[in-house]
Structures are given as structure tokens and as C-alpha cells.
Amino acid sequence: MQPKAVFMSTITQTPLQMRLLLLAVLTLAFTLVQPLGAFAQQQSLAPLAERISPSVVNITTTTVVAGRTGPQGIVPEGSPFEDFFREFQDRNEGQGERPRRSSALGSGFVISEDGYVVTNNHVIDGADEIMIEFYPGGGELLKAEVIGTDPNTDIALLKVEADGPLPFVSFGDSDIARVGDWVVAMGNPLGQGFSVSAGIVSARNRALSGTYDDYLQTDAAINRGNSGGPLFNMDGEVVGVNTAILSPNGGSIGIGFSMASNVVTRVVDQLKEFGETRRGWLGVRIQDLTDDLAESMDLELTSGALVTDVPEGPARDAGMEAGDVIISFAGNPVADTRGLVREVGNSPVGETVRVTVMRAGATQTLRVTLGRREEAEGAVPAVAAGPDESVGPITKDVLGLSLTTMTDEVRTELGLDGQIQGLAVTAVAETSEAFEKGLRAGDIITEAGQQSVVSISDLEDRVTAAKDAGRKSLLLLVRRAGDPRFVALTLSE
Template identity: 45%
Template sequence: MRAKGLTNAIAGAACAAALAAAPLAAQARQVPDSFAPVAKDLMPAVVNISTTQTVEGETGPLGQLPPGHPLREFFEQFQGQQGQQKRELHSLGSGFIVDEDGYVVTNHHVIRKADKVTVVLDDDTKLDAEIVGTDPKTDLAVLKVKTDRELPSVNWGNSRKAEIGDWVLAIGNPFGLGGSVTAGIVSARGRDINAGPYSRFIQTDTAINRGNSGGPLFNLDGKVIGVNTAILSPNGGSVGVGFALPARVAQPIVSELREDGEVTRGWLGVTVQPVTDDLAAGLDLPEDKGALVGNAAKGGPAAEAGLKQGDVIVSLGGKPVEDAGQLAWLVSQRDPGDEVELKLWRDGKKMAKTVKLGELSDQKMARAAPGQQDKAGNIVAKALGLQLAPAKPQVLEQFDLPSGIEGAVVARVARGGPAASRGIRPGDVITQIGRRAVDSPKDVRQLIAKGAEEGADGVVLLVQRGNKSQFVSVPLAKPETG
């Protein structure tokens, strides 16, 4: 009896504990009774985008054959000019109205190369749209439609407040079906999907499919916190991994496109890369944060202000720079002509530089000045898995490198060796080791030998490939013992 009573007491205590915890668990799992009220208010401001593009191309069997195919001559003989015909391509997407006067936001890729853009309202009204402006770097576009009536519109929300686990709604035109609503949660924030230097996306498991591009992602207050832009899918359909450009990025871009038809951004004139643990150790940095300068464009703002390869930028205009992506974003928020203070690490010392930003254009590419650099010894082959050659004319010609380049040219890379594991390949040119410039493969040998004697686990190489340079941390192979 006592045992039974004890069991009942334990069960009762467990039950009480469960009941005490129940309100918190219930709150965590709470689901809205219905999304209908929010969806009903929002759907009239979400539109379908239809585009038409006229292209000239080869039709019939001729259009299926690649250039140089032996059968092309046969079909060209019989098809003649009939093989070249104009045809129309159609695509569908989504968008949303941000002003009652008829301004519509969508993705750049939805209307790219379109000859005609049509906006279809929720009540099936079709309106011809004018492209006000586009920004390919953030994949945004603004359209304008004309109508005699006031159009329903939606407001921007604060995407910074969106937390992982928050409910969100996507409304759009999947597969051309028309206005469709899907619900899910915020799965992640600040997701980098290699879609450009200014974009860190909201990831959501809300169903987003083809045709949803350009549509809005709403919070439960009915505010736009993102522009649905991309999905990760092996089959083209939703698998619960969708990406929306945050409102904090989209809203100022849309405003600038409405006013000016284009976006102007500040230009620093550097190419940068993240600071990894290995790079931080190899460059004697206090922490693995900041943006490591790989190139400073000759004549560019950074070079004019005295920035050099190997500098690590840790703040811009008083705002911390955690990584290379954040630097690009901070610079893009500045206007050409702005003077900004950069704080950076150089040779183990912290310093400040004031830079007057230029204007970014697609033609401005940061180009690294070649470093300086005979035949490296056996230690390089063993420690790095490399064979190096001097930058003589015949070597440069062999690797199709421009004349005038100076450095230690990578002639061979051992399969499975340390250098190969870091992506170094024949034709690359080593111009620096750590913070020391190298004038020849002999210098490489000496610096590698010194590092090995000091017990270094790896070295940081500045590797030039084409017009770009990048710091690469390479482990040193340890000598065999027995």
C-alpha cells in the first residue's frame, strides 16, 4: 500500500509539473485560428506579372543542333530562311502595390528583357506597366501602372524584428494559378546564397514556387518584411527552403528607383575576403573579424587613401565590419563623394584612414598591382605540394599570363597536397607570404623554411589569378618521422 501510495504521489507531482509547464508550451505552439482576416485584407494589393519577349531563333530540327554539327548544313540547305523565325516568350511572376498611384514592386529577373509587361490585379483587371527602374544587384524592379481608380497598397514592415520561428505569409502567383496564399515560419535570418554582395536573405519554409518571384512575404501584422526571390529545390518545386530579400534592403532601393530610376552606390575600390581563423593566425590579427583587402584598385578611393593588400578593415563610419559582406553593404548605403573613416589592422597595428568614396559602376573592377617574384627548392614541394617557376617570358607564355607579371608562378600542384586542398592551381602567381612580399620562388623557399623551423602549422599566401588576388591559408605538411 505504501509503495502504491508513493507511486501515486510521484505521478501526481509529475502531473502538477506538467500542468505548470503547459501554459508556456501552449504559448510556444500557439497557432492563429485562421489567416483568413489577414489574407483577405492583403490579397487585393498583390498582383500577377505577365511579360512578353520577342526573340529571333532557329526553329525545327535546326534549332536543336549545336554550331558545327555535321547535319546543320543539310537542314540549312532545305530550311533556308524559314529556319529563322520570330517567336514570343512568355513568363509569369508576382508583385505588390506599394502606392495607391500604381507603383508595383517585383523582381528584376521577372521582367528582364521583356518587351511588354502586364500587371493583373486581384479582380483580373489587366493594366499595361511601365518599367520605372531596375537594380540587378538586389534583383529588384519598380513598375508603374495607370488607372483612374485608387489602388489598394501594402506597407513595409521592420524585417529586423522578424525572429526565427515567427509566422509569415506569402502571397503570389505560383505556376500561373493566380492569387495563392501559403503560410510558414521564418527558418533563418541573414542567409547568404551567393546572390550578390548586398543580399542576406530571410529563409522561410513557406511554400514558394515558380511564379512567386517578386511577391511579398508578410508578417501577421500585414506588413511586408521581404520580397520572395529564390528557392532551393532539386526539382523546381517547393521543398520548404525559400528566400526573401529583407525589407530593410528592399525599401530604400525601391524608393531610389521610384525617384531616380536607378540606384547609385558608393565605391571603395577594393576586393575583399572573409577573415578565417587560419588567416587571422597567419596575419597576426587579434580576432577573425573584418574584411581582408585582396586588391586595391589603382587610382580608386581606397588606394588614394593609402589602403594596401593585407589590410583588414574592421569598421566603416563608426559601424563595425564583421565580414566582407557587411563591408559591401555599408559602402553601398553611402553616396558617392561621402567621406568615411575606416579603421583597420596593418602589420599588427590598428590605424584609421579617411576615404572619399567614388561611384560604383559595372565597369569599375578592382585590379591588384602585381607583386614581385627563380626556382623553388624541394622544401616547397614537400611542405606545400607545389612546384614553382620564375616569371620569365617563356613561363608566362606557357600559362597564358600577361607580360610584365612578376612573381613565383605555380607550375605544378601535387594531387591531394596542402595547396591543392585550398584550390591553388597551375598558372596562379604567389606574390606574398604572410605580410612579406616575395620577389622570386627563392624567397618562397626561404620563408617556408623559416616558418617550418619556427614550428608554424601553415602559411598565408597572396595568390594572384587573372586580375584578382586572394589570401589563401595553406597548411604545411609535416615531415615524416620514424
């Protein structure tokens, strides 16, 4: 007898209540199977692509490239053909190539019916003319105007004028995108025209090189020409702007990066309103708080941002000091320097925020009125002047460092500001911890144990005090080319 027949026979010989119970179970199972089957049949992305693709555009840029003055670089120096090409160049001097036009391709997407278009800054940077083409290709080309750009996040906002309302898409919340969620990339890869690729969110919160980086990593195929195109979630919302790939050969190997939409929307809003970005500025230099730095400062926490310098600006006006550890900004805990920079940058210029710092083992809350970062960039922090030494330099080896006191001759030799005080590093033992932690000749030690040092005896006193306090390491403030950072060096027994 076949299995199915046996099963049905068993039902007919079961008491009524049992038969009803089994029938109820079968009905429930059938009800559950139906949606699963329907889900399996709806895996095609065609309906989603058809709905959102009209908002995706190809971008063609044209740039005038200056002509060359001769065949420079054609042959290597010393080649037997060098004289021939030099003679050729001399004959044609002043008759170099005429300026020529160079074209490049990229992608973008429309975010409003009145023609605002988002793309990457590197797609349109330096372009003399920008043309927008809608999918499917072959339609009317529209000339685009640059509204504003932000090189820090590689985002640009364009505007086109059309006869009627344009199809557009909306931004989604990239913060709720999970690793494993399906995503779809659209654009113009390798100049082949409109293309769709699908994958998943492979990772979140990736940082590449920028201060405000917050990338979604995806394995959806992204290639050259996809730059500036959208990364969609399954609701048809833009959760990222395709920006970069990691590749040994220039093609997709499944590691692509899209700037998170929650970063992009803030930038786009400011570009639309002001034509530029206006980020908050705290006015400090910071570094991550490591275990050895925390130990040298007698701190239990290792989260936060360690303030290395407080130049003239909002933080100094509020009373912040070098050596403070910022543990909270505007009510939000600070995990590290990257998180703090993003929080400050996303805050409105002129807003007064509460900043909680750890200082000398106790917390203090400061009220800081934020400045504007774009106006403050390039400012060089002032260095406090101290007494100049009238005697010649004194040299001694401490903690694996060969140190010399500061004199005018030492400052001149190292190209330092005439007022800088501290101890100059003249050599670093390559087997020392100091060398492992990046200290090099030419560095200047301005503080030890969070107190100024201007002499060798000052440093030795700090070493003795740290040992007497039972600490295993000493915190040094080191400057290189004006940039400060803290380094903790282990104290010998």
C-alpha cells in the same frame, strides 16, 4: 458523488476568508482563459488577406522570340534520319519560323497609391510588354513601364497609370522578423491566379549567390509564378519579396526565399529617384580571415575582412594597403567580408567614412571618401612592376609547390601581363596542404610573409624568418587570372 459536487461542497464548508480567496483565484483564472479562447478563435487569416490582397497583382509579360532556321537538334548526330532532316532543312533554308510571342507570368505588389509596383527583375527581364492585373482577376489590365531594375538583388520597380488612387501596402522592418514568426505569401503560383499561403520564418540572413543577398527563408508555399510577390508579417507589412525556392522537382517543398525588405527598400528608393542603383565603393579586394590566416599574421582576432589588393580608388587614396584587416567600417564592427560588402553598398556615394584597420599588430583609422560601385565594376587592379630576370627560370620545390622564377618565356606560356612579378606554380603535390587549399599550376605567388617575392631565395628567406619568429604557418599572396587571395601554409618542423 461527482467531482464537481465534491468541489462545491468543500467551498461551502470553508471559512469566509478562504472562500473569498478561492473565488478570487477562480475569477483570475477565468479572466486569463477568456483571451486565450478568443485568440484561438481568431486564427483565421481571412481578415488579413481581405485587407491586403487588393494591393497584390498578377504580372504578364510578352516577349518576341526569334524564329528558328530549321529543325536543329531534332535528331542526334549520326542518326539514320540525319540525312532526311538535313534535306528538309536545306529545302526550307531562308524560310525559318517567323518571330513568335512568348508569355510569362509572375507576381508583384503596389507600394504607393500613384502606381509604383515592385516585382523581381527576372520576372520582367527582356520583356517587350508588361501588363498588370489586380485581384480579383478579370478586371482591367494596366500597362506597366519599367522605372529601373537591379539584377544584384533581383528587384525591379514598375509604374502603372490608373484613373484613381490604387490600394497599396507598406514595407515592414525585416531585421526584427524572428525565426518562428508567422508570415503569409501572396501571388500567382503556376499561373493559377491569386493565391494565399501561410507559414513561418524558417531562417534569417540566408545567402544564395549574390553579393548583396539577405534572404528570409520560409516554409510558406512558394512556387513558380510567385516570383516578385510579397511576403507579409501578421501586421500586413511586406517583410520580403518572394524570389526563389529550393526544390528537386520545381515545386514547393517548404524551402522558399524572400529578399529581405530592408534590402529592397534601399534599392526601390534609389530606383525611384535615379532609375538605377548607386552603391558605395571602397575599392578593395577582400577575403574572410580564417584561423590559419590569423595565426600566420600573428593576430588574435579572426573577425574582419582581410584586404588582398588595393587597386586605384578610394581606399588607396586613403592609404589602405594589402594585408590590412578591416575591423570597423563607419563605426560598425566588421564580422566578415559579406557584412562589409553590404555595409559599403548601403553607404551613400561621396560620403567620407572612418575605416579602422589592423596593420602590423596595431590599429589605424583611415578616412575614406566612397566612390560609386557601378562605375568601378570591371576595373582591373594594377600590378606593380619589378625588376625582370635576365637569366633563365630557376625551379625548386617548396611547401609542396613546384615553383619557377618569372621570365618573359614563362609569362608568355601562362598568358600573363608582361610586368607581373613573382613565382609561378608549375605543379602542386596532390597530397600536400597546398593542394587541399586550392593552389594549382598556373598560380602566381607575389608575396610571402606580406613581402614581395621575385626569386626562390626570397621565399626561402620568408620561410626561415617565419620559423625564427615562432610562427606555425606562412602567409602567401596568390594570384589567379589577376584575382588575389591569401593562403596560409603550415611550416614543417
